[in-house]
Structure formats: C-alpha cells, structure tokens
Amino acid sequence: MNIDSLKKCVNAKSVPHLGLYIHIPFCRVRCQFCAFYVQIPQEKRVQAFLAGLAQEIELYGWDMGLGNISVSSVYFGGGTPTVLSAKQLVAVLDDIQRWFAVSDDAEISIEAHPGTMNREDLHILRSRGFNRISIGAQSFDDEELLQLGGRVVSQATETAVALSRQAGFENISLDLMYGFPGHSTSSWQRTLDATLALEPRHLSCYAFTVEEGSHFYDKVEQGIILAPNEEVQASLALFTADYLNAAGFEQYEISNFCQPGFSCQHNLRYWQGESYLGLGPSAQSFVSGVRFGNPSDLDFYCVTIAQGDLPVEQMEVLDSQEVQREHIVFGLRTMKGVLLSQVKSLSEINGEWGRAVHRLHLQGLLREEEGYVRLSQKGLQYADTVAVALL
Ligand code: SF4
Structure with missing residues (x-):
C-alpha cells in the first residue's frame, strides 16, 4: 500500500500514546499446536527480514509521522524472537528508539523459547533496554512437552528462568498450556507447583485449542487424537484461577495472572482499545480507529518494502x-x-x-x-x- 493512502486515514495527532509489536517470524521447529506464521530461520531470509524491518520502522516513524507519539510499550513476539542473536535484536530496538519516541519507563518485552536462550545474550538484552521476558514453558512434564512438540525438556525452562534472573530480569513471565488431550488436574497442579517454585511475576495460562493450520488440527481431522473436552477445560480454568489466587496472583484477564503491579502493559493495550502498531509479516495494527495488517508472507513483505511501500494488505476504517x-x-x-x-x-x-x-x-x-x-x-x-x- 502506498504510504499516503494510509496516512490519509490515520489521524496521528489523535493518538496519545502507542504500543509497538514486532513479529519475528522464525522458529527452529513448529510446535504441534501452533498455527502462527513462522518459518525455519535461514541466514539469507533472516537478513532480508531484518533489512525490511529496519525500513518498515523508518517508514512508519518518519514518513508516516508516527514517530512523535510517545511509545509506552514495545513487544517482540513471534515466532521465537530469541532465534535471532542478541546483537540483531538490540539493533532492531536501537532502530525503534531512533525513529520513535520510546518513553524512558516503557515496558520492553521479549518472548523467548527455553531452547534458544544463553547467558551472554540475556545479559546483552537486559543491559540494552529489554526489561520483561516471557518464556514459553507450556508444561513441566517432559512427556507432555513431547506431546506438544516443542522439543525441549522442563529442565531447560528452569535454567532459562535462572539465567534470565541472573541477567537482571525481574519481570519474568511464563506461558503455560492446559486442557490438551489426556491432561489431568493432578498433572496440571504439578506444573503449576513447579512454575510457582520459580517465582515468576506473571503467568499466561492458555486453554489448548485446535487451530486450523496446526499439526494438531490435521490429527484431529484424521481422528488420530480427540478434540479438547470443553467441560474438562472449564473445570481446569476454575482450578487455575483458585490455585493461583491462593498463591498471590491476581487474575486480570481471562488467561493472564500477575503479582500486584506486574500486568503486561502491552497486552492491556489490546483489551483497553488503545492504539498499537504491528511490524513484521502477519503483524496487525489498530491506530486511531483504523485497523490494518501485513500479510503472512515474508517474500511479499521484503519486496513491497524495498519498493518504498508499506506491506499492508487490508485496511478497515471503523466508525x-x-x-x-x-x-x-x-x-x-x-x-x-x-x-x-x-x-x-x-x-x-x-x-x-x-x-x-x-x-x-x-x-x-x-x-x-x-x-x-x-x-x-x-x-x-x-x-x-x-x-x-x-x-
Ligand atoms: S515456539 Fe511459539 S511461535 Fe514457535 S512454533 Fe512453538 S508455539 Fe509457535
């Protein structure tokens, strides 16, 4: 899309503050339940993506004129941002800080997969401005992890949390999943106990869903595994809320729990109807009542940006x-x-x-x-x- 077409619809002056979401579209393996737009990282494609992202940041910050709006949260999600090196991630954050008015107290989050984290990179990320880390743990039962297909063992999550803390991350979140085929309350309780022992500040507990485009979707279609049982999931959801409340966590959203003062500021933007700009393939945006999004296509993304256009495929102006x-x-x-x-x-x-x-x-x-x-x-x-x- 030509930048002027979007500029005409978006009233940047009416936006008091902005959140930025960066979609890093790479994962080393695809988890069985996942339907996000991800690719296996290959050096050439990673370099093409980073070059496109740098240009996209500049297009929105400078050409589109969003760079004067105060940015109160930046969220690196995906995919697995930590398949990129800390040096690459810091370069992206530096670009954002160059072209956008990131406030000094902004929440700067990064999603991480336990199998892709090391001590040195975590120290670099923390020292260069990242102040919140969200680790995809899913479960603390190795058989369940095998079933979910993330190819990591629970010990790796414990190590990842310890390394994050040593690097200076205080605001640590863990993602967990419940209600997949065969999941029981006793096994879920063991995962919650193991999680609480690591003393995270924030937890996201998602009910397992069978998303079209995931490996699980195909297996359910072929009758190899059963679809999730809604009653079991409802009872596990209630159990989760009670168990975590008793452990000092406040439920502030259907799937999200935190210790006082540690809600995820970026995700709150979505639920409170505030403006956010998504960058990277498949990222979605909502700015001053205009919804627009990039397609799930890295080639289209790189080619379009190289021509000086925005990789926006669809736009909707809401009344x-x-x-x-x-x-x-x-x-x-x-x-x-x-x-x-x-x-x-x-x-x-x-x-x-x-x-x-x-x-x-x-x-x-x-x-x-x-x-x-x-x-x-x-x-x-x-x-x-x-x-x-x-x-
Ligand atoms: S790590 Fe996350 S984004 Fe990557 S395949 Fe697994 S669930 Fe999907």
Whole structure:
C-alpha cells in the first residue's frame, strides 16, 4: 500500500500514546499446536527480514509521522524472537528508539523459547533496554512437552528462568498450556507447583485449542487424537484461577495472572482499545480507529518494502460505533470489565445491540457490579460466545 493512502486515514495527532509489536517470524521447529506464521530461520531470509524491518520502522516513524507519539510499550513476539542473536535484536530496538519516541519507563518485552536462550545474550538484552521476558514453558512434564512438540525438556525452562534472573530480569513471565488431550488436574497442579517454585511475576495460562493450520488440527481431522473436552477445560480454568489466587496472583484477564503491579502493559493495550502498531509479516495494527495488517508472507513483505511501500494488505476504517463495540468486547476480557455508562450509551444508540446485551444478562453471562459490566463466572467460560454476540 502506498504510504499516503494510509496516512490519509490515520489521524496521528489523535493518538496519545502507542504500543509497538514486532513479529519475528522464525522458529527452529513448529510446535504441534501452533498455527502462527513462522518459518525455519535461514541466514539469507533472516537478513532480508531484518533489512525490511529496519525500513518498515523508518517508514512508519518518519514518513508516516508516527514517530512523535510517545511509545509506552514495545513487544517482540513471534515466532521465537530469541532465534535471532542478541546483537540483531538490540539493533532492531536501537532502530525503534531512533525513529520513535520510546518513553524512558516503557515496558520492553521479549518472548523467548527455553531452547534458544544463553547467558551472554540475556545479559546483552537486559543491559540494552529489554526489561520483561516471557518464556514459553507450556508444561513441566517432559512427556507432555513431547506431546506438544516443542522439543525441549522442563529442565531447560528452569535454567532459562535462572539465567534470565541472573541477567537482571525481574519481570519474568511464563506461558503455560492446559486442557490438551489426556491432561489431568493432578498433572496440571504439578506444573503449576513447579512454575510457582520459580517465582515468576506473571503467568499466561492458555486453554489448548485446535487451530486450523496446526499439526494438531490435521490429527484431529484424521481422528488420530480427540478434540479438547470443553467441560474438562472449564473445570481446569476454575482450578487455575483458585490455585493461583491462593498463591498471590491476581487474575486480570481471562488467561493472564500477575503479582500486584506486574500486568503486561502491552497486552492491556489490546483489551483497553488503545492504539498499537504491528511490524513484521502477519503483524496487525489498530491506530486511531483504523485497523490494518501485513500479510503472512515474508517474500511479499521484503519486496513491497524495498519498493518504498508499506506491506499492508487490508485496511478497515471503523466508525465510532464499531470502535465503541470493539472497545467493550475486548474490555470484557479483563476482570475489571467495562464502564456501565459506556454499555448504556451504546445500547441507547443501537437498540439491537442493547437487546443482545440484555439477552446475555438473562443467560447469566454478564453481571453488573460497582458501575462496571463484567463477565460472570459462566461468562468467563463462554467468552467467545459473548464476543460473537456483541461484535
Ligand atoms: S515456539 Fe511459539 S511461535 Fe514457535 S512454533 Fe512453538 S508455539 Fe509457535
């Protein structure tokens, strides 16, 4: 897309602060459950990607004029950012700091896979500005890890956490997964115990899903493994919330828990309807009510940027009602919920939408409390149904 076409739609002056998401599209192996856009890293393609990314950062920061907006969070995700060397990652962060107004107290996160982390790189990352690390642990049972296909053993996660702490990372998060075929409460409890023993500040606990495009999807289609059992998952979700609350973790979003003061600022942006800019193949953006995204295609990404254009494939300008609706739907994922006054105001403008809200109340999926609308306990289990009804 020509940069002027997007510039005309995005009102940069109306954006008080911005979050940046960098998609690093490489992983050494594809996990069985994963449907993200990732490729096996080959030197030539990594170099082409980094060259494209440097140009994309400059295009948005300088040519598009987003570089004057204060950036309060930067998130390196993927893929596995740590398949790149610390030197390469720091060079990307330096570019971001050159072209964007990253605030001094910005949260700068990096996702990491235990099999790709070493002492020296972690020290470099921490000393050059990364201040939060999110480690994909998934499980502390080696047989389960084999089943999930990440090709790493639980000992590697323990080492990764220890090395991160030694490098100076205080804000350490672990990603875990529950509810895959054959998963039991006792085994999940052992994983939670092993996790808590490592004293992370933040935990993301995701229910296993069978995503189209993943190896598991094919296996379920062929009848080789069973699809996840929703009742088992619902009971594990309840167990997780109780267990982690008792251990001092606050659930602040359906899948996310933290110790006080350690919620993920970047992810909160998504749920609070704030602007974020996604860079890299397959990254999605939402800036001043305009949604746009890059396609999952590294070749297209590199070629388009080399021509001086943005690698944006689709763009949607939301009207004010759509913005409000999305704000409410994403906000309901948080335990704080959304202001009752916002829900009332949209219900008055759009009667049909208001009736949908009323029906969800009658079904016991929403509750009102202290001037906020929140998902009920039952609503947490059926969050996707609520989202579909309200979008
Ligand atoms: S490490 Fe993460 S992004 Fe890479 S294949 Fe596994 S789940 Fe997907």
